[in-house]
Amino acid sequence: MKHSIRTRYTLIIVSILIVVLAAVFFFVNFGLESFIAMSKESRIKSTIGKIESATDDDEDNSDAFDDLMRLASQNNFGIGIYYKSGSIYKNVFSTNFNIESVELRFRKFITDEGFEVNSILEQDNDYVIYRIFDVRLNSEQIECMGVMGDYYYVITTSMAGIRDSVQVVSTFLLIAIIIGAIVAAITIYFVCRSITDPVRKLARQSEKISKLDFSDRYEGKSSDEIGVLGNNINIMSDRLEATITELKDANTRLEADIAEKEKINRSQKEFLANVSHELKTPIALIQGYAEGLHDGIADDPENSEFYTSVIVDEANKMNTIVRRLLNLDEIESGRIEADMEDFDIVEVIKGVISSASYLSKEKNVHVKIIAPEHLIVNADEFMIEQVLTNYLSNASHHVSDGGTITVTAGRNGEKGAEVFVHNTGNNIPEEDIDRLWEKFFKVDKAHTRSYGGSGIGLSIVKSIIDIHGGSVSVENTEDGVRFGFKI
Numbered sequence: 448m449k450h451s452i453r454t455r456y457t458l459i460i461v462s463i464l465i466v467v468l469a470a471v472f473f474f475v476n477f478g479l480e481s482f483i484a485m486s487k488e489s490r491i492k493s494t495i496g497k498i499e500s501a502t503d504d505d506e507d508n509s510d511a512f513d514d515l516m517r518l519a520s521q522n523n524f525g526i527g528i529y530y531k532s533g534s535i536y537k538n539v540f541s542t543n544f545n546i547e548s549v550e551l552r553f554r555k556f557i558t559d560e561g562f563e564v565n566s567i568l569e570q571d572n573d574y575v576i577y578r579i580f581d582v583r584l585n586s587e588q589i590e591c592m593g594v595m596g597d598y599y600y601v602i603t604t605s606m607a608g609i610r611d612s613v614q615v616v617s618t619f620l621l622i623a624i625i626i627g628a629i630v631a632a633i634t635i636y637f638v639c640r641s642i643t644d645p646v647r648k649l650a651r652q653s654e655k656i657s658k659l660d661f662s663d664r665y666e667g668k669s670s671d672e673i674g675v676l677g678n679n680i681n682i683m684s685d686r687l688e689a690t691i692t693e694l695k696d697a698n699t700r701l702e703a704d705i706a707e708k709e710k711i712n713r714s715q716k717e718f719l720a721n722v723s724h725e726l727k728t729p730i731a732l733i734q735g736y737a738e739g740l741h742d743g744i745a746d747d748p749e750n751s752e753f754y755t756s757v758i759v760d761e762a763n764k765m766n767t768i769v770r771r772l773l774n775l776d777e778i779e780s781g782r783i784e785a786d787m788e789d790f791d792i793v794e795v796i797k798g799v800i801s802s803a804s805y806l807s808k809e810k811n812v813h814v815k816i817i818a819p820e821h822l823i824v825n826a827d828e829f830m831i832e833q834v835l836t837n838y839l840s841n842a843s844h845h846v847s848d849g850g851t852i853t854v855t856a857g858r859n860g861e862k863g864a865e866v867f868v869h870n871t872g873n874n875i876p877e878e879d880i881d882r883l884w885e886k887f888f889k890v891d892k893a894h895t896r897s898y899g900g901s902g903i904g905l906s907i908v909k910s911i912i913d914i915h916g917g918s919v920s921v922e923n924t925e926d927g928v929r930f931g932f933k934i
Contacts, residue, residue, distance in 0.1 A: 460639070461635055498595065529557075536557070549601055787827060800814055812850055827914075838908065847927075917934035
């Protein structure tokens, strides 16, 4: 069974206390009588000195006899002093005690007729102190008999009173020990509680720390060893929490770096695959038509012109892809910086719409602009024109036949602008919207050449707007798709 530190300490201290009290009880019960007897013996010897003063014939003995009477009363002594004149013994001083009970022993002592006592406590030339059981009184006595010149004396006291006192004291002490032990156990329990509660709190705190829970704190104000331990645990907890937090942050960053590297690796592989895919078709066409010319298949001017026009067209497409890739690489690497200047973005929008009008005419598309007469912004005019060209080109390729392309421009904040290009037509699948800004990504999964798009244009758009500290957006509407940017 597991006991708390409070219970163990209480049991240990109470056990020690009980052992000590039991030892005191044993000592009192078995040693107090002997101690009192020794005390009586010492007082008997002091009384002998008073008897000597009382039997001095050269002094007034009245005060000495008064002292003897007082000593006899205080110590429950029986005292008798006798003067020997020839064969007659005259009583000089006597307290109220039964001399008859000790007369036989007293006469033997006086006459030296076989006076023998086994339990002698102390013996001198002039006196003897001994313990004896008096049959007539049915009690044990301590007696002293002695001689001083012509005077003989006897001092006696009963042990019955001593034993009664010892028994009363032992009984009282036993009751006091039981009550004291109960009171002490309760007191010790609460004292131990006040001492061990901080230790138990520290134990709970350390257990939580072992489970990486640093929410618990030691709040004691004491400056003793427990207070020092609690403060050190708090410091250790704070440092562990900070260290683990740093490790978690470092681990998160490492995971993010690994994920980013994996993403870059996938992007590089995808980029190479996409570049290979985009360049493979024009290279194959150029190679095929060039071989045809070389082999003389196009032997008339009309066929030769067709073959060469295909080669030129495919070469231009390759050139466009390479230029766009180089342009995107320069923008993303920071080698191209924005040339910031004030210009009217509405005029730029009109110019781009005008130059791209031939695309919209092929599908009988209506292009309209919703914008203020003038909208001055501070940006790189050439880059913004690239963004608008890409948006309008993208809208022209995906607008429905007979549909509408709407360009909306307005103020964004105090000096910025926001532009949206909306075209009617099919919506973009929701799962593809977030990937539209990736290099070579096309909603057309087959990478068909129906309109010649390479999937690089929107990547360039995002990089340009990022340089300007702006944002790009794309969303499906009820009747089409709307692209936008804010600068």
